[in-house]
Amino acid sequence: MVQYNPKDWITFIFRFHKADTFRQLIPMMIFIGLYSAGICYMEMEYWQLSQESHVKNINVMHSLLGFVISLLLAYRTNTAYDRWWEGRRMWGSLVNNSRNLAIKLAVMLLDEHDRSFFKKAIPSYASILNKHLKNEETGLSLFEGLDLKIDHEKHRPNQVAKLLFQKINDLYKSGKISGDQLIVLNGEIQSFTEICGACERIKNTPIPYSYSAFIKKFIFFFVMTLPFGFVFTLGYYVIPVVVFIFYVLASLELIAEEIEDPFGNDENDLPTKKISENIKKHIEEIL
Structure with a gap:
């Protein structure tokens, strides 16, 4: 940009x-x-x-x-x-929702291992979404320390979202978070998928x-x-x-x-890579 x-x-x-x-x-x-x-x-x-x-x-x-x-x-x-502008709004929402999820997890979780997992997994969603919208390959370095193997033949952001929710569900089953906290965190994970869907709608529906x-x-x-x-x-x-x-x-x-397609690599396209890097920086500060 x-x-x-x-x-x-x-x-x-x-x-x-x-x-x-x-x-x-x-x-x-x-x-x-x-x-x-x-x-x-x-x-x-x-x-x-x-x-x-x-x-x-x-x-x-x-x-x-x-x-x-x-x-x-x-x-x-x-x-x-x-x-x-709608694309920019969606990525602004992704920034805010990622911060909100990290803030809530930072308060709810006491185990450093669990916090470390989300410190890596939450920014990974933004990075994967950036590459998904640009049709770029995903490097293995993104998932260092995570038990995640991305299948490039399937929807990549969904795989990360599933991993996040699966971890939250495991925390609930192990008693580390309550049912009310599970509902609160579920809304944040759901917002990620809604943002991804809105971005895909913009990208896949030309004039x-x-x-x-x-x-x-x-x-x-x-x-x-x-x-x-x-x-x-x-x-x-x-x-x-x-x-x-x-x-x-x-x-x-x-x-x-x-x-009209703000997710490419043109000069005036949205700086989604920079935004995802800022998300990573903020999540690491919070967690």
């Missing part, structure tokens, strides 16, 4: 980082520029269209559709940001294909028809104008594409 100072305007304007859409759009911007130059030459030099040509009135279509495309892009970016494809086609044909009308008022200056309009519209779509 990109770290920045929101008050530093100069850096925003003149700095190009990996996540900037300008670099991704350079090939298409060059193509749009050459295309616009060709339209200008054909209309002004080859066909020599006059100001009375009906082609000039094509701008009426852009005036009518400009409001529509702005609504579509606004809805697109808002929907993508909602997914990104409908027809909607995403329509916006891309709409932007493309909207921009490709711009030079026909604006050449009469701007002349060859229409080339940078059309390229800039394409850059703005296409950038909004690219940004929405990047943040």
